[in-house]
Amino acid sequence: MIYSVLLGLSLASPALAACSRAALQEATASYVRAQAAGQLDLLSLASNVSYAENDTPMDIKQGVLSQAITIDNTRSLHDSVECATFTEITSATSKHPYVIHTRMLVAESKITAIESVVTDEGDWVFNATVHLRWSKQENWDPIPEGQRDSRATIKAAGDAYLNQWANSTLPVPLGTPCARLEGGAYTGERNPAANTCKMPAFPTPLKAGNRRYVIDEELGAMDILNGFPWLEASKPADFQTPSSNMFRLEGGLIRYIHEITVCATPRCGR
Numbered sequence: 550m551i552y553s554v555l556l557g558l559s560l561a562s563p564a565l566a567a568c569s570r571a572a573l574q575e576a577t578a579s580y581v582r583a584q585a586a587g588q589l590d591l592l593s594l595a596s597n598v599s600y601a602e603n604d605t606p607m608d609i610k611q612g613v614l615s616q617a618i619t620i621d622n623t624r625s626l627h628d629s630v631e632c633a634t635f636t637e638i639t640s641a642t643s644k645h646p647y648v649i650h651t652r653m654l655v656a657e658s659k660i661t662a663i664e665s666v667v668t669d670e671g672d673w674v675f676n677a678t679v680h681l682r683w684s685k686q687e688n689w690d691p692i693p694e695g696q697r698d699s700r701a702t703i704k705a706a707g708d709a710y711l712n713q714w715a716n717s718t719l720p721v722p723l724g725t726p727c728a729r730l731e732g733g734a735y736t737g738e739r740n741p742a743a744n745t746c747k748m749p750a751f752p753t754p755l756k757a758g759n760r761r762y763v764i765d766e767e768l769g770a771m772d773i774l775n776g777f778p779w780l781e782a783s784k785p786a787d788f789q790t791p792s793s794n795m796f797r798l799e800g801g802l803i804r805y806i807h808e809i810t811v812c813a814t815p816r817c818g819r
C-alpha cells in the first residue's frame with residue numbers, strides 16, 4: 550500500500566519538476582561568476598554543450614563568456630519544468646558595456662546549451678547606464694505563494710504582447726502601472742504610475758518568430774528569446790533579428806518588460 554503510494558508520487562513528480570530549483574540556481578550563479586571572471590572553467594558544461602550568440606552557433610571559447618566583464622546587475626529565472634534558466638546581465642561600468650540575455654538548458658546538473666543575445670553600443674537604443682539605473686529600481690522579488698500566476702497565464706501574456714505586433718487589435722494583459730525598458734529607453738520615466746507598455750501599431754504586421762521560453766512562476770516572470778522582423782534596414786523585411794523580451798507579471802497583468810535587440814548595422818540603419 551505505502552509502496553504504491555510512493556510509486557505514484559515518484560511517477561507524478563518528474564512532470565511537475567524535472568529539475569530542482571537549487572540545481573538551476575547553481576547553474577545561473579556559476580554562469581554569472583564565469584562571465585565576471587571570463588573563465589569558462591567555472592561552468593559545469595556537458596561535453597556536448599552547444600553555444601550560440603545572436604542566433605549564430607559558435608565556439609564557446611570565442612564568445613563573450615571568455616571576456617571578464619564588470620557585472621553591475623543580474624536577474625535570473627529558473628524553469629524547473631523545462632530544466633531551463635535565463636539570466637540578464639547589465640554591465641554599465643565595464644570598459645566595454647553590455648546588456649546580455651542568456652538562456653541555458655541543464656541536464657543532470659550539467660549545462661547542455663547556452664544561447665545569448667549580446668547587445669552593446671550600436672544595438673537598438675542601447676545604453677547600459679540607463680538600463681542599470683531603471684532596472685535597479687524595479688521589484689522582481691518572489692511573488693507570495695497563493696498569489697502566483699500559472700505558467701499558462703504567464704506564457705499567454707508574453708505571447709499576446711509579441712502577437713500584438715502582428716495584429717494591433719489583439720488584447721494584451723498590461724497592468725497599471727506597466728513600464729518597458731527597451732535597451733536604454735524607459736517608458737516609465739515620466740509617469741511611473743501609468744501603463745506605458747502599449748506598443749503603437751507597426752506600419753506592417755510583424756511576426757515575431759523563433760520563440761524560446763523560460764518561465765518562472767515563483768517570480769511571475771518569463772523570458773522569450775525571439776526574432777524581431779523588419780527593424781534591421783540592411784536585411785529583408787522578414788529577417789528575424791535576434792531579440793529578447795523579459796516579462797514580470799503581477800496578478801495576471803504585465804508589470805515590467807525588458808527588451809533588447811541586436812542590430813547588424815549601427816542602430817539597425819534607422
Ligand SMILES: *[C@@H]1O[C@H](CO)[C@@H](O)[C@H](O)[C@H]1NC(C)=O
Nearest residue numbers: 595596597598599656657661
Ligand atoms: C547532450 O548530452 C545530454 C546528457 O547526456 C543530453 O541530455 C542532451 O540531449 C545532449 N544534447 C545534444 C544536443 O546532443
Ligand SMILES: *[C@@H]1O[C@H](CO)[C@@H](O)[C@H](O)[C@H]1NC(C)=O
Nearest residue numbers: 670675676677678679680733
Ligand atoms: C547613456 O545615457 C546617459 C544618460 O542619459 C548619457 O549621459 C550617456 O552619454 C549615454 N551613453 C551613451 C554611450 O550614449
Ligand SMILES: *[C@@H]1O[C@H](CO)[C@@H](O)[C@H](O)[C@H]1NC(C)=O
Nearest residue numbers: 713715716717718719720754
Ligand atoms: C486581429 O485580432 C482580432 C481580435 O482578436 C481578430 O478579430 C482579427 O481577426 C485579427 N486579424 C487578423 C488579420 O488576424
